[in-house]
Amino acid sequence: MEASLQLVMNSMSLGILCASIVFILVGKLVFSCWIIPFLGYRKLKRNGFSGPKPSFPFGNLNDIKLLSSFSSSSPLSISNNIHSTAFPYFAVWQKLYGKVMVYWLGTEAFLYIADPQFVKEMSADIKGKGWGKPNVFKQDREPMFGSGLVMVEGDDWVRHRHVITPAFSPANLKSATDMLDRWGSLVSSGQPEIDVEREIIRTAGEIIAKTSFGISYGNGRKVLEKLRDVQITLFKTNRYVGVPFGKYLNLKETLEAKALGEEIDALLHEIIAERRTKIRGGEAKDLLGMLMADDKNKRALTTKELVDECKTFFFGGHETTALSLTWTLLLLAIHPTWQEELREEIKLVVGDGELRDVAMLAGLKKMxxxxxxxxxxxxxxxxxxxxxxxxxxxxxVVIPNGTNMWIDVVSMHHDEKLWGKDVHEFKPERFEDNIYGGCNHKMGFLPFGFGGRMCVGRNLTAMEYKIMLTLILTRFSFSLSPNYCHEPSHMLSLRPKHGMPLIFKPL
Ligand code: HEM
Structure with a gap:
């Protein structure tokens, strides 16, 4: 009798324990997924920020999908007025709620900002170290960037930036010449149409693999291809970033990205291990070598940090530069007089010789x-x-601690009030005597970001851009292929959704 009473008591306590655990878990869940976002919502509203009404638990994701489905592409007309094509939802919301407003990715509030004065005031007292990067993106993009410089914060950011900044010295750009040789043989073999987006991204990848990591394109290509696959997986339009348990709603993509991330890490571990043996032999001239040379210093990066920085630089170091060249070729193809202007400038600065001297680049002002x-x-x-x-x-107003911010650079760069009536026209001369291109606000032109966290690679980019464009312009003239379809789209970076086919003629 006593034994069976004890058994009942035991199973009751177990039941109470299980019920308490479930209660606590559900409470935690409700708190983090509903109460915290709701309190955040009220705080933002009290401060006067309005925006499209979110729904639980998707926020405004469904509106984003719906408004994106109306975005159009056209094989015939090329307009530089791209904001409403690339970001149709922001274009619509801006008209309704203004240039500073709140929208929601799942249960994550984002303060949307397209007003340079607001950017100036909000960043006036905050140093690079004091800024956070949205936790929701850190988790989502972990397979691409890990805790590399783009994502790291606080004292760790200071340490990473301190180790990395001096490593940006003039780079070896021989692979750009190899690309042009490849294009030359394609043109002479009777195939004058080339998808320059694919070609340039490949070459820029080759350059970063060689100059920053001292590895051959063969090895670098494996990393780049996998990074590209992660990017495609992460930017599939049907994903639920910011939605509680969103990764389980996209289980296939989440597992795919995780597996690819692990494969990239393994490849980079191999590359780093190989470099460690070489460095002992005294070779440390490129970015990776310099990042590793300090191994015994207490500021040195750990192997995991090195892997994350490699991912960051592999990705950040090639795609943006490649895209700036790709969009340049589009604009020069439809403005052949500017092709001629630049060829003239190259003749004056470089003559008939080769662009070997980096100091010559400063002379290429129009470029x-x-x-x-x-x-x-x-x-x-x-x-x-x-x-x-x-x-x-x-x-x-007060931006509450923890608020994510999304600064819409495309919108500011296309704002008639900042740039004037000719805002959508291609007019390089607006930068002739003015580093802000005549923009009436100094924070209105932010291609490389702002403040202490501004892009570390911007000088390297300018160099690589000028060398590659000089090589292209002195060998070819080019025009747009009738197969080109103009649809700038957002996949982390701003890229031509349907590639960039151009017709090349050797000079
Ligand atoms: C046209 C070329 C490029 C563009 C448009 C570009 C743009 C940007 C932007 C907008 C940021 C964010 C800045 C901010 O948060 O305020 C950034 C950061 C960064 N970029 Fe670039 N970038 C380019 C080329 C490069 C290159 C060539 C590299 C490396 C070789 C690079 C590496 C980085 C890194 C590591 C960061 C993070 C810096 C930090 O948070 O401290 N970028 N870039």
């Missing part, structure tokens, strides 16, 4: 204007992201 104008009209990094790590006062 610099063209690069800035392309980065204005088609910024390869179309937005800059931050997360508040403290309450931030901007005039009368």
């Amino acid at each position: 610099g204007w063209v690069m800035n104008e392309v980065l204005r009209l088609y910024p390869p990094a179309p937005n800059v992201q931050r997360q508040a790590r403290q309450d931030i006062r901007v005039g009368k």
Whole structure:
């Protein structure tokens, strides 16, 4: 009798324990998925920020999908007025709620900002180290960037940036010449149409693999191909970023990205291990070598940090530069007078010789204007992201601690009020005497971001851009293929959705 009473008591306590655990778990879930976002919503509203009404648990994801489905592409007309094509939902919401408003990715609030004065005021007192990067993207994009420089924060960011910045020295760009040889043989074999997007991304990948990691394209290509696969997987339109348990709604994509991320890590571990043996032999001239040379220093990066930085640089170091060249070739193909202007400038600065001396690049001034104008009209990094790590006062309003921020660079670069009536025209001369291109606000032109977290690779990019464009312009003239279909689209970077076929003629 006593034994069976004990058994009942035991199973009751077990039942109570299980019920308590379930209660706590459900409570935690409701708190993090519903109460916290709801309190955040109220705080943002109290501060006067409005925006499209979110629904639980998807936020505005369904509106984004719906409005994106109306976006159009056209094989015939090429307009540089791209904001409503690439970001139709922001274009619609901006008209309704203004240039600073709130939208929701699942249960994550994002403060959308397309007003340079607001960017200036919100960043006035915050140093690079004080900014966060949205946790929701850190988790989602872990297979691509890990905790590399783009995502890392606080004292770790200071340490990474300190180790990395000096490593940006003039790079070996021989592979650009190899690309042009490849194009030359394609043209002479009777195939004058080339998809320059694919070709240039390949070459820029080759350059970063060689110059930053001292590895052959063969090895680098494996990493780049897998990074590209992760990018495609992560940017499939049907994903639920920000939705609680969203990764389980996209289980196939989540597992695919994770597996690819692990394969990339394994390849990079191999490359790093190989370099460790070489460095002992005294070879440390490229980015990876320099990042590893400090191994005994207490600021040195761990192997996991090195792997993450390699991923970051492999990706960040080739795609943006390649896209700036790709969009340049589009604009030069439809503005042949600018092709001629640049050829004339090259003749004056470089003569008939070869562009060997990096100092010559500074003389290519018009090419610099063209690069800035392309980065204005088609910024390869179309937005800059931050997360508040403290309450931030901007005039009368407060951005609450933890708020994600999405700064819409494309919108600011295409804002008639900032640039004037000719805002959508390709006019490189607007940068002739003015590094801000005549924009009436200094924070209105942000192709490389702003403040302490501004892009570390911007000087390398300018160099690579000028060398590659000089090589292309002195060997070929080019025009647009009738097969080109103009649809700039957002897949982390701003890219031509249907590639960039051009017709090349050797000079
Ligand atoms: C046209 C070419 C490029 C564009 C448009 C571009 C754009 C950007 C932008 C907008 C940011 C964010 C800045 C911010 O948060 O304020 C960034 C950061 C970064 N970029 Fe670039 N980038 C380019 C080329 C490169 C290259 C060639 C490399 C490396 C070789 C590179 C490596 C990085 C890294 C590591 C960061 C993170 C910096 C930090 O948070 O401290 N980028 N870039």
